[in-house]
Amino acid sequence: MRVTVSRKAHFNAAHRLHRADWDEAQNAAIFGKCANEHYHGHNYELIVHVTGTIDPETGYVIDMKVLRDLIKSEVEDALDHKNLNIQVPEFKSLIPTAENIVVVIYNKLKSHLNTDQDLEVELYETPRNFVKYTGP
Amino acid sequence: MRVTVSRKAHFNAAHRLHRADWDEAQNAAIFGKCANEHYHGHNYELIVHVTGTIDPETGYVIDMKVLRDLIKSEVEDALDHKNLNIQVPEFKSLIPTAENIVVVIYNKLKSHLNTDQDLEVELYETPRNFVKYTGP
Amino acid sequence: MRVTVSRKAHFNAAHRLHRADWDEAQNAAIFGKCANEHYHGHNYELIVHVTGTIDPETGYVIDMKVLRDLIKSEVEDALDHKNLNIQVPEFKSLIPTAENIVVVIYNKLKSHLNTDQDLEVELYETPRNFVKYTGP
Amino acid sequence: MRVTVSRKAHFNAAHRLHRADWDEAQNAAIFGKCANEHYHGHNYELIVHVTGTIDPETGYVIDMKVLRDLIKSEVEDALDHKNLNIQVPEFKSLIPTAENIVVVIYNKLKSHLNTDQDLEVELYETPRNFVKYTGP
């Protein structure tokens, strides 16, 4: 009996989409306003889904408080109120698109779960644009 | 051509998380504030997803009015404005965690659907915590 | 230049609507399912609005972190995961309707604000039912 | 590394559910108020999900601006502020239930995607009723 437990969280960050090996015209053509050299930002809304079996003793798949604390220590503390391009090591050589951010978050969380628990991560960059990653 | 039809509903209930075979210290350690002996409560938001083939005559997978009435008779009438621990038989010997509640709701609904219809049930305990069950 | 600063918070609680000086028939006639002797509960969503002048030095009417901490200490710590009828002194002799709860919350917060700051409190009992109080 | 990219859009339309080969009693029995001969309408909310591999050069699965423009030209321009029964060719001989609309939208979009991209379309007819189609 496998159930999925989900928890919402959020963080605010600045970023820009830009390749140093492209000239400005090419960056503007591909990334548009997102290439702004002075950055812009988002309220990222995050949903973390963990699927596993219910522990018959507690009735929990995973304690929500444990999941909440894991998201805080691994994701919020690392990304909240940060400039993703400058202050988050994973994006030193990786463009912080929503797609790349959601993979980075997945990788930060996965190793902390039991091996028989499945992980899915959704990330809202705006209320209308969002991405999802369920692992390789 | 299989399509999923989804319907939202809701109910309000009181509950507590607690094992009679544990002492208070162990209950508090595992269930925290949720073990409060005088109960607390939630506005549970429910989403029922039914997947099946479109009836070419009506254009329906399942009539939404039929689905709405099924949710009312099987779930809302049984759980709304109730104390789950005391007044709902399924939780006499089962801790009413969100995980266990979603499985109970799934089982209440499944037998009323056609055998070729798939069921998935989502249950929001709060706007930030929710669970999903797609069957055994 | 007066601006209103608003902050959302939430708490979960159990309650029932019931008068000890009425018989069960009268309680049922007026309060319906809300009179259930074993309680039911809600995810209460709270919005606190503080109106005042912008401090020209900080650009703040009130520091959101200060407002968040005030709501936590005065409201969440007092009401979250509680049975309002049994465990919250203000409701020993006051029926915990949404109307009465919002007045209680207003009174808990008002004395902590500057005298030239106006307070308005909104309380959602469910996503479809809510109340607002702006003081006497 | 496959990631799902999702984009929300919306359109407003009138429709009715009705079969010309049924008499009014049968239409009323099956479709209820939705059979009203003078039509009624909805704010349809649409979520388009595209799953594919991340382009290592841009960090995109699909450029959101490209996806937004595709939804506009294929869906919004065809359906927004229209009477679905009268003004949209696909529904000349197909009842515009949510189930049939979501399949029509899927078919309008699918041919514009790369063959290795998966498509899923969700359509909210109201905030409480919605459907999803992931292809044949």
Added chain:
Amino acid sequence: MRVTVSRKAHFNAAHRLHRADWDEAQNAAIFGKCANEHYHGHNYELIVHVTGTIDPETGYVIDMKVLRDLIKSEVEDALDHKNLNIQVPEFKSLIPTAENIVVVIYNKLKSHLNTDQDLEVELYETPRNFVKYTGP
């Protein structure tokens, strides 16, 4: 001690914006796509706010169940699944803009309230466009 009690409701309807005494060019210039002769439609979301004093015996300003039933009989039964232009008498000679609809709803409800209760009506035509009327 005056408190505002609010209740959400909704109805779906078709309408068009059009003046018979204008030619099509003028209707198109002012009303754009909303002038479509075959109608379009919306999920109208309605919020009714009633302000009054708390009854010390019940703790209610107005019983939510009474307010819900009043909205149903006066507004939902009159407007839901209707073509506003054709089937709702108030719009025989009044353009069903959101502004005019909210005034009509206010007038339908006002006479049913106590004279010392204030009424405010909000109407969402779409999630991004809405109107409010607090009386003459």
Added chain:
Amino acid sequence: MRVTVSRKAHFNAAHRLHRADWDEAQNAAIFGKCANEHYHGHNYELIVHVTGTIDPETGYVIDMKVLRDLIKSEVEDALDHKNLNIQVPEFKSLIPTAENIVVVIYNKLKSHLNTDQDLEVELYETPRNFVKYTGP
């Protein structure tokens, strides 16, 4: 008969809260993580409310399309995907707190309205923190 017409819009931006005439310790004490020298950002959600009389000929207080275009030209074009501190002239010497931003937006819009129309502007910095300004 005065009615309020409201329109939602949004923009994304980077900012930081910081006074050049304070040392870093004082900036950190007052502005916390918001003082981060590399900026962070938000999805700002904006609600513009215009109150006026209904034009009996059109049924409009203000044409929503006119209001939408005004918000785009005055607010979105000026602030969207910008660094507020560096790229928006109003914040060269004004800290871009939510309070100050809402006043700037109010002033950008007010002169474009009729003198008998009232303006109110709400700005959500996050889904839980927001401000409102109704003029001097």
